[in-house]
Amino acid sequence: MAQHRVAPAPPREGLRAPVGRRRFLGYLIAAPTLVVAAELTRQEVFGGPSATAAPILSAPQPPEAYDLLDLLRDSMRPTANLIRIEVNPDGTVSFELPRSDNGQGIITSTQMIIAEEMGLDVDQVRVTLADARPELLFNQITGGSSTTFTTYTPIRVAAALAQMRLLDAAAQLLQQDVRTLTARKGLILDPLGNSLPIGDLAGPAASSVTEQVEVVLKPREDFTVIGKPQGKTDARDIVTGRKSFVNDLQIPDALPTVICRAPDLNGTPDDVDNLDEVRKMPGVTDVEIVSTGVAVRAKTFGQAIDGVRALEVAWNRGTVAGEDDASILKKLKAAELPLVVPAGAVDTVEGAFTFYFKSNSSLEPNSAIADVRGGRAEIWGPMKNPVTAQNAIAKKLGIPQNAVTVHVIQGGGSFGRKLFFDAALEAAEASQKMGKPVKLMWTRADDSRQGRVHPMCTSRVRATVTKDSVLSFEQRHTSVSTDFTHGLGDAITAAGAKAPGGNLTFAESIFELTQASPYNYGVSTRLLNEVDMRFNTSSMRNVYSPDVTTAREVVTDQLANKMGRDPYEFRREFARSERIRGVLDAVAKEGRWGRSMKSGTAQGLGIHHEYKGVSAALVEIDCRPETVNRKIREAVTGPRVTRVTFAIDAGLVINPKGLEAQMMGGINDAIALILSSSLHLVDGHFVEASWDNYFYTRQWNTPPEMNIVIVESDHDEPGGAGEAGVAATCGAIANAYARAVGKVPTYFPINHLEPFPFEPKPLVPPIPESPVDGLRYTY
Amino acid sequence: MPTRTLSLNGEKVTVEAEDDVRLLWVIRDLLGVTGPKYGCGINVCKACTSHINGKAFNPCSVPLSEIKDSDEITTIEGLADGDELHPMQEAWIDLDVAQCGFCQPGQIMAAVAKVRQCRKEGREVDDAAIEEIRNICRCGTYNRIREAIKAGAENM
Numbered sequence: 001m002a003q004h005r006v007a008p009a010p011p012r013e014g015l016r017a018p019v020g021r022r023r024f025l026g027y028l029i030a031a032p033t034l035v036v037a038a039e040l041t042r043q044e045v046f047g048g049p050s051a052t053a054a055p056i057l058s059a060p061q062p063p064e065a066y067d068l069l070d071l072l073r074d075s076m077r078p079t080a081n082l083i084r085i086e087v088n089p090d091g092t093v094s095f096e097l098p099r100s101d102n103g104q105g106i107i108t109s110t111q112m113i114i115a116e117e118m119g120l121d122v123d124q125v126r127v128t129l130a131d132a133r134p135e136l137l138f139n140q141i142t143g144g145s146s147t148t149f150t151t152y153t154p155i156r157v158a159a160a161l162a163q164m165r166l167l168d169a170a171a172q173l174l175q176q177d178v179r180t181l182t183a184r185k186g187l188i189l190d191p192l193g194n195s196l197p198i199g200d201l202a203g204p205a206a207s208s209v210t211e212q213v214e215v216v217l218k219p220r221e222d223f224t225v226i227g228k229p230q231g232k233t234d235a236r237d238i239v240t241g242r243k244s245f246v247n248d249l250q251i252p253d254a255l256p257t258v259i260c261r262a263p264d265l266n267g268t269p270d271d272v273d274n275l276d277e278v279r280k281m282p283g284v285t286d287v288e289i290v291s292t293g294v295a296v297r298a299k300t301f302g303q304a305i306d307g308v309r310a311l312e313v314a315w316n317r318g319t320v321a322g323e324d325d326a327s328i329l330k331k332l333k334a335a336e337l338p339l340v341v342p343a344g345a346v347d348t349v350e351g352a353f354t355f356y357f358k359s360n361s362s363l364e365p366n367s368a369i370a371d372v373r374g375g376r377a378e379i380w381g382p383m384k385n386p387v388t389a390q391n392a393i394a395k396k397l398g399i400p401q402n403a404v405t406v407h408v409i410q411g412g413g414s415f416g417r418k419l420f421f422d423a424a425l426e427a428a429e430a431s432q433k434m435g436k437p438v439k440l441m442w443t444r445a446d447d448s449r450q451g452r453v454h455p456m457c458t459s460r461v462r463a464t465v466t467k468d469s470v471l472s473f474e475q476r477h478t479s480v481s482t483d484f485t486h487g488l489g490d491a492i493t494a495a496g497a498k499a500p501g502g503n504l505t506f507a508e509s510i511f512e513l514t515q516a517s518p519y520n521y522g523v524s525t526r527l528l529n530e531v532d533m534r535f536n537t538s539s540m541r542n543v544y545s546p547d548v549t550t551a552r553e554v555v556t557d558q559l560a561n562k563m564g565r566d567p568y569e570f571r572r573e574f575a576r577s578e579r580i581r582g583v584l585d586a587v588a589k590e591g592r593w594g595r596s597m598k599s600g601t602a603q604g605l606g607i608h609h610e611y612k613g614v615s616a617a618l619v620e621i622d623c624r625p626e627t628v629n630r631k632i633r634e635a636v637t638g639p640r641v642t643r644v645t646f647a648i649d650a651g652l653v654i655n656p657k658g659l660e661a662q663m664m665g666g667i668n669d670a671i672a673l674i675l676s677s678s679l680h681l682v683d684g685h686f687v688e689a690s691w692d693n694y695f696y697t698r699q700w701n702t703p704p705e706m707n708i709v710i711v712e713s714d715h716d717e718p719g720g721a722g723e724a725g726v727a728a729t730c731g732a733i734a735n736a737y738a739r740a741v742g743k744v745p746t747y748f749p750i751n752h753l754e755p756f757p758f759e760p761k762p763l764v765p766p767i768p769e770s771p772v773d774g775l776r777y778t779y
Numbered sequence: 780m781p782t783r784t785l786s787l788n789g790e791k792v793t794v795e796a797e798d799d800v801r802l803l804w805v806i807r808d809l810l811g812v813t814g815p816k817y818g819c820g821i822n823v824c825k826a827c828t829s830h831i832n833g834k835a836f837n838p839c840s841v842p843l844s845e846i847k848d849s850d851e852i853t854t855i856e857g858l859a860d861g862d863e864l865h866p867m868q869e870a871w872i873d874l875d876v877a878q879c880g881f882c883q884p885g886q887i888m889a890a891v892a893k894v895r896q897c898r899k900e901g902r903e904v905d906d907a908a909i910e911e912i913r914n915i916c917r918c919g920t921y922n923r924i925r926e927a928i929k930a931g932a933e934n935m
Contacts, residue, residue, distance in 0.1 A: 103879025103918050231875040238880035239868040239887060241814025241855035248813035256808055282780075282797050300796070300804035301817065363818050363826060363917040364881045412816070412881030413917045444819040632910075634823075657875050661920070665878060668919025691915050692823040700910040702921035770801050770820045774840030777822065778831060779896050 026161035091199030102411035117159035119183030132386035145720025264318025319534035364412025370427035382411025455480035459551035473521035553731025591618035591645030606731025611720025651715035666725020788857030835892030855884035870931030
């Protein structure tokens with residue numbers, strides 16, 4: 001077909017721009033093929049402009065390699081901060097998503113959004129993850145369950161513009177009125193049955209100039225892709241072993257590298273006795289001291305681990321030397337902000353809860369590849385925050401930010417862990433010192449003992465009540481500092497969070513923006529105080545909410561009890577919105593609230609409101625001795641959650657299958673958080689060194705019955721999904737447990753103070769040896 | 780350094796490695812077959828689950844010297860019959876099991892072996908049998924894994 005360009009489109013009118021429909025601005029980009037773009041506005045990150053709170057922005061640090069002027073220059077390039085969709089001659093459509101997929105399914109949902117707007121099949125849309133793009137300003141962070149909320153409209157705007165251009169081009173070539181054309185499976189069809197593939201139209205629809213164009217979006221009632229269950233588009237790659245994570249990449253000469261770490265948390269190397277001996281070990285190529293330990297590079301990870309195990313290192317003490325759970329708890333209690341209503345003055349209900357340290361390790365340990373040579377760095381890793389990573393790596397290496405290329409690779413789970421880039425920083429340093437590429441991996445023991453954690457915290461609640469109402473509800477949350485120094489994905493807010501007092505300001509902003517009470521409890525206040533104790537922390541899936549919600553929901557059951565009310569009826573009455581009542585009613589009906597339960601078993605409820613959505617959980621738990629004491633080799637059994645009914649109103653749902661998957665994961669997380677998984681701080685280090693010490697939910701603890709209900713929503717915008725399954729379920733499990741055993745827990749997980757059901761692994765050497773008896777356990 | 784011949788996914792491959800290197804690293808780092816994942820290195824998480832002579836095992840805990848010439852090693856890459864997926868792989872896709880997918884090669888290899896074991900022992904592939912599977916999924920896909928194992932077993 002002849003390649004020719006299309007005359008300027010006529011003004012939008014008639015069917016294609018109905019009166020009153022909101023218009024959006026897209027961009028046509030000058031290119032030989034059809035390239036369209038849209039602005040990814042920063043106002044939507046974390047739910048509102050106030051997230052970029054003034055105190056953070058007002059504390060810029062001295063200019064670094066990439067300074068404010070660079071940033072302003074980049075942001076003022078007219079098309080720099082745009083996201084682009086490109087139509088390829090082979091009939092596919094390409095889009096680089098400036099986010100990080102760690103299993104939450106955002107590649108699939110993004111394919112669906114584009115396919116919907118352009119009348120394509122989902123597999124005709126190719127979505128990859130964008131490299132670090134500092135010019136996107138606040139807009140390359142994956143966190144706060146914000147991805148779909150922040151990208152939904154901009155991606156649709158670009159896709160709608162592409163579709164408009166393709167239709168216009170087809171109209172000219174087919175000599176038909178554009179309003180009579182339709183798009184299906186990558187073909188533009190006219191009423192006579194003629195069709196043109198979009199690949200053939202990509203050239204004619206291209207623009208020779210870059211310009212702004214107004215578009216309208218497809219109305220919701222015409223959706224055929226969005227809202228329909230869609231399996232993950234990388235499922236076949238996953239089940240055949242073809243999906244590549246960073247350690248699966250074959251980068252020339254990037255040899256396995258492991259770091260020998262200190263026995264103390266954050267201990268640093270002082271001196272090494274046997275560097276040269278270890279350098280001569282089989283397979284070992286390099287051994288160098290780095291900031292966090294001693295890096296060993298070898299032909300295989302096994303040999304790098306052998307090298308680490310052989311090293312004799314003198315260590316400096318760590319950042320929490322000598323501290324333990326009890327000493328940290330004492331400091332937290334001392335930092336609790338006062339409650340306003342005095343105890344005993346009026347009728348009160350009180351609660352005081354402790355939440356111990358948790359690990360947010362994913363199954364893929366912290367890993368990155370780095371090639372730092374000749375004043376340049378190329379980094380590969382699963383990073384949710386690649387711009388901040390790029391800036392930090394440049395600073396560490398002493399090279400300009402634009403000499404660092406950061407490739408974002410799909411990750412093997414995140415749960416907040418990959419907001420930071422600890423492995424990438426270390427890989428960069430090791431590669432620079434060795435002058436060779438490295439594939440650096442934290443072993444499981446490293447990841448568990450020295451990796452980032454969900455901070456220990458306390459939550460105090462005091463509510464004042466009359467016979468039939470709640471007059472006040474005060475909650476004081478006190479936590480070991482949660483590290484938000486990743487900022488909002490850019491260098492400026494990251495610098496602000498690192499300024500004195502900056503992190504607490506940031507933390508308070510996040511707390512304030514996420515902790516909405518779902519109840520009408522009179523004068524209701526929630527305050528956060530954080531104490532910096534130099535732990536390695538980060539947001540863990542759902543950040544403050546699992547703990548804050550558990551405390552609130554447990555006290556809510558007590559309030560109901562005090563008033564002699566049924567917990568469901570009580571919640572219904574005090575709920576702040578019909579939306580909350582909607583999900584509560586759904587779980588009560590589907591989960592048969594109030595059905596007769598055997599002694600030692602019970603139901604429990606919890607609700608939560610966050611990420612522009614509401615959720616409720618109804619949990620049944622079995623705490624009978626025969627269940628609690630069931631024996632499984634090297635495992636924690638304990639109370640069994642036997643049934644979970646979970647309802648969510650998440651606004652507009654892109655992919656119900658994906659949403660359900662995220663809720664399932666959140667529910668299994670909640671079971672671990674409340675019943676079985678925690679880290680123990682002993683003498684300045686965490687004891688747990690593997691999955692046989694840290695009891696994340698396993699097959700034998702997952703509920704045999706799980707029913708996830710997606711409640712129809714009137715909301716036109718998608719809410720957040722990635723973290724929304726955790727909090728309500730935590731509250732419900734805690735309440736079910738309290739009802740089953742007749743005692744309200746005061747700390748979580750409930751097994752934290754029991755003796756270790758394992759023999760702690762040695763601290764030196766820091767990595768346990770791999771067993772040799774694997775063939776004894778075949779089946 | 781000793782040279783060894785292995786039978787991996789139906790092919791004879793030659794590799795140079797010390798006897799004590801665990802098979803996982805031989806497979807991943809020396810042969811570039813990356814389906815089996817590292818998740819702990821001490822036979823706990825089971826992310827590297829593969830088959831030896833049709834039975835599930837964990838190569839992170841088997842030194843190369845323990846492997847005999849006659850042993851057939853199968854990783855997830857060798858489970859399908861060419862382009863035709865194994866019924867368990869099909870079930871995994873049908874039920875949209877995977878989230879991040881890191882543990883799933885090991886989960887599928889464990890599931891296939893567990894079904895074979897149950898058949899041999901004349902047991903049902905029920906919840907009790909599935910709860911013997913120790914593979915960790917940190918995304919928490921357990922419930923879909925259960926459904927997929929039961930569905931996959933029907934077609935095995």
